[in-house]
Amino acid sequence: xxxxxxxxxxxxxxxxxxxxxxxxxxxxxxxxxxxxxxxxxxxxxxxxxxxxxxxxxxxxxxxxxxxxxxxxxxxxxxxxxxxxxxxxxxxxxxxxxxxxxxxxxxxxxxxxxxxxxxxxxxxxxxxxxxxxxxxxxxxxxxxxxxxxxxxxxxxxxxxxxxxxxxxxxxxxxxxxxxxxxxxxxxxxxxxxxxxxxxxxxxxxxxxxxxxxxxxxxxxxxxxxxxxxxxxxxxxxxxxxxxxxxxxxxxxxxxxxxxxxxxxxxxxxxxxxxxxxxxxxxxxxxxxxxxxxx
Amino acid sequence: xxxxxxxxxxxxxxxxxxxxxxxxxxxxxxxxxxxxxxxxxxxxxxxxxxxxxxxxxxxxxxxxxxxxxxxxxxxxxxxxxxxxxxxxxxxxxxxxxxxxxxxxxxxxxxxxxxxxxxxxxxxxxxxxxxxxxxxxxxxxxxxxxxxxxxxxxxxxxxxxxxxxxxxxxxxxxxxxxxxxxxxxxxxxxxxxxxxxxxxxxxxxxxxxxxxxxxxxxxxxxxxxxxxxxxxxxxxxxxxxxxxxxxxxxxxxxxxxxxxxxxxxxxxxxxxxxxxxxxxxxxxxxxxxxxxxx
DNA sequence: CACACTTACGATATTCGTAAGGATT
DNA sequence: AATCCTTACGAATATCGTAAGTGTG
Numbered sequence: 353x354x355x356x357x358x359x360x361x362x363x364x365x366x367x368x369x370x371x372x373x374x375x376x377x378x379x380x381x382x383x384x385x386x387x388x389x390x391x392x393x394x395x396x397x398x399x400x401x402x403x404x405x406x407x408x409x410x411x412x413x414x415x416x417x418x419x420x421x422x423x424x425x426x427x428x429x430x431x432x433x434x435x436x437x438x439x440x441x442x443x444x445x446x447x448x449x450x451x452x453x454x455x456x457x458x459x460x461x462x463x464x465x466x467x468x469x470x471x472x473x474x475x476x477x478x479x480x481x482x483x484x485x486x487x488x489x490x491x492x493x494x495x496x497x498x499x500x501x502x503x504x505x506x507x508x509x510x511x512x513x514x515x516x517x518x519x520x521x522x523x524x525x526x527x528x529x530x531x532x533x534x535x536x537x538x539x540x541x542x543x544x545x546x547x548x549x550x551x552x553x554x555x556x557x558x559x560x561x562x563x564x565x566x567x568x569x570x571x572x573x574x575x576x577x578x579x580x581x582x583x584x585x586x587x588x589x590x591x592x593x594x595x596x597x598x599x600x601x602x603x604x605x606x607x608x609x610x611x612x613x614x615x616x617x618x619x620x621x622x623x624x625x626x627x628x629x630x631x632x633x634x635x636x637x638x639x640x641x642x643x644x645x
Numbered sequence: 646x647x648x649x650x651x652x653x654x655x656x657x658x659x660x661x662x663x664x665x666x667x668x669x670x671x672x673x674x675x676x677x678x679x680x681x682x683x684x685x686x687x688x689x690x691x692x693x694x695x696x697x698x699x700x701x702x703x704x705x706x707x708x709x710x711x712x713x714x715x716x717x718x719x720x721x722x723x724x725x726x727x728x729x730x731x732x733x734x735x736x737x738x739x740x741x742x743x744x745x746x747x748x749x750x751x752x753x754x755x756x757x758x759x760x761x762x763x764x765x766x767x768x769x770x771x772x773x774x775x776x777x778x779x780x781x782x783x784x785x786x787x788x789x790x791x792x793x794x795x796x797x798x799x800x801x802x803x804x805x806x807x808x809x810x811x812x813x814x815x816x817x818x819x820x821x822x823x824x825x826x827x828x829x830x831x832x833x834x835x836x837x838x839x840x841x842x843x844x845x846x847x848x849x850x851x852x853x854x855x856x857x858x859x860x861x862x863x864x865x866x867x868x869x870x871x872x873x874x875x876x877x878x879x880x881x882x883x884x885x886x887x888x889x890x891x892x893x894x895x896x897x898x899x900x901x902x903x904x905x906x907x908x909x910x911x912x913x914x915x916x917x918x919x920x921x922x923x924x925x926x927x928x929x930x931x932x933x934x935x936x937x938x
Numbered sequence: 939c940a941c942a943c944t945t946a947c948g949a950t951a952t953t954c955g956t957a958a959g960g961a962t963t
Numbered sequence: 964a965a966t967c968c969t970t971a972c973g974a975a976t977a978t979c980g981t982a983a984g985t986g987t988g
Contacts, residue, residue: 353724355648356978370943383979385944390977395724397731401921404943405987411787411923412730419723426719430712431646431688437705438690494704628694630704649953663968676954678969683953697961697968 355427357391358420360384361399365417368407436471443632444473448487449497450551452576452595453619454478458497465639472632481551488622494633496622497640499551508625509618510637512644517556517615518607520583520590520600527589532611535565542570542588544579556591559615580605593617648720650684651713653677654692658710661700729764736925737766741780742790743844745869745888746912747771751790758932765925774844781915787926789915790933792844803914803930805937810849810908811900813876813883813893820882825904828858835863835881837872849884852908873898886910 363373364384374381392398399413409417436442449458454476462474477487481498488496488507500509519538521527527537545567546553557567570588573579576599579590584604592600597607621637623629629637656666657677667674685691692706702710729735742751747769755767770780774791781789781800793802812831814820820830838860839846850860863881866872869892872883877897885893890900914930916922922930 353648353720355646371941379978380980381942382944382946382981386978389944395727395731397727397924398921402943403987404985405941407943408919408921410921411926412727415730416723416727419726423716423719423723426716427646430709430716433712434688434690434705434709437708438688626701628691628701628703631690633704664966672953673955674967675956675969675971679953682969695968698963698966700968 353391353394355424357387357394358424360387361391361413361416362420362424364388364400364407365409365413365420368409370407438631440469440632440635441471443471443630444475445495445630445632445636446475446477446493447495447497447633447636448477448479448484448493450481450484450499451478452552452593453497455576456595456599461640461643464643465636468639469632469635472635474636480549482549485622488624491624491627494623494627494629495637497619498622499555500618500620501622506625508623509620510623510641511618511620512641513619514616515593515595515619517559517591517610517617518594518597519610520580520592520605520607522583522586522589523604523606524586525589525606527608528606530608532609534610534612535560535563536612538589538591539568543568544571544573544582544588544590545569546576546579547572547574550574552593555615555617559613563613565613577603591615593619595619646684646687648717650680650687651717653680654684654706654709655713655717657681657693657700658702658706658713661702663695663700731924733762733925733928734764736764736923737768738788738923738925738929739768739770739786740788740790740926740929741770741772741777741786743774743777743792744771745845745886746790748869749888749892754933754936757936758929761932762925762928765928767929773842775842778915781917784917784920787916787922788930790912791915792848793911793913794915799918801916801918802911803916803934804911805913805934806911807909808886808888808912810852810884810903810910811887811890812903813873813885813889813898813900815876815879815882816897816899817879818882818899820901821899823901825902827903827905828853828856829905831882831884832861836861837864837866837875837881837883838862839869839872840865840867843867845886848908848910852906856906858906870896884908886912888912 360373360377363376364370367373367376370381370384374384377384388400397412398410399416401408401410433442455478458476465472465474477493479487484496484498485501487493500511501507519527519533527533530537545556560567571582573582576592576596579592580600580603582588583590583600591610600607621640653666653670656669657663660666660669663674663677667677670677681693690705691703692709694701694703726735748771751769755769758765758767770786772780777789777791778794780786793804794800812820812826820826823830838849853860864875866875869885869889872885873893873896875881876883876893884903893900914933
């Protein structure tokens, strides 16, 4: 029994005519006749009782008809569904991104993606850097956007760009005139930064300790938006990835390049090394990469 | 997409090895490789991510796997089920038979059928002659057993044998010595027979009226068993199809050939002319015919 | 006699197995 | 070096369309 034979059976059963069914199936009537004969032989009995003049279902054919119709319909569904996934007319892609990225660059990138593939659903997990790595590892998401993690053979990291940290100061700060600032310039102001599990905080401390410097934290938050608004209100200064520059401006703070130490971190896409991306995820990855050049 | 390809896909997805799957499918590994390739090309994307050393499902392949398994399973079910019907290892046949037949000859015939085809279910409708014809006409049953009905092009009648009516008398009747009796012999006793819608009653009246004779009914019943017991108790005499001889004996009555008038009626199988029998019904018809020779 | 299904037959396509090639552990 | 998948190619098989055959209304 082949799918072709089953389609032929359904067509003949519906039209009760080999000639008409042949037309519908785009095949000659003798070929159709042979096909039905092969089906009957394969099953071990007749499905149609036919004189040269009239065609009718046998009781067994009658029993097969609804089953055959269902099988063919399900078959077509599965096939069509899969084809739509491959042609990006259906699907869903889950990604995780650290908040600084998810809240700044990502939305406009997703706009591009959605414009191009409006039928693909997107699930974004806005979680801290470490959780991004975990979610990729656990395959909760296909794609993660993070700072480059410690090298791990089970993960693949694709650089999108280098992010250089910048200082954030109030609009009325004297530092506002500088084209760049050093850590010493900032130390005279209360320092506001993210709470501990945050990668930004950790990377900041690491970079400073290399230069023998120390972080004196006056205030902490775990929301970038809060930090921005605190700095904007004149409560103190901060250092954030350049990703956040626009957000900081919108929150009323001002950003200045940080010259010493230069804190530069690769940001990119993280995937499981041993698992291929879905076509949808690959399409998203392609767009993210393309928009990061 | 063909059923063969889908089976190949399932096998490879389960073993994650073209070599092993090839063995299971009884085909060479290169042929399997080509088959999967053809499937992937047809669907428009990869289902397996494979290096020369390891095979893995792509996300799309992963999505297809349960669907493919279900499709293949349903396919096999339908195919197997139909094959079993054709080989008489599954099925049901519905027949209708007039009470005189259903209660006498039929049971032993069904025993033969059941012995030969124990998996075929049988539904017997024990109804009066006219209803048998109706049930065949309405396709409530595939097969009917009746006296030959008025010829009707939409029905097919296959003679099983001729039934000759016999007289039924009490064991202590003086008639018991006769090798045959005439209507006149019976008329001296109270006559017991079936009620009006019954074909036996109608045919009896018809036959008598041809010879200018008349039926004086002393008692009526609509059960043959009741008649038998009434006659057996000495309440009167009756005339029944020879079908019922054994039953009458068991009920304590005695049967004697009826010589004048001779009432002879063809009994046979009735089917719809334009509808083929199921293999199960045909098998039953064959056995009924064979046992009637 | 015309129509509709079946059979016959030659051509085309598809499928398969063997052999050779390439990549990974 | 061994193993496993892919590509190449020739052979076997299957499928299809045209043409001829057959039975029915």
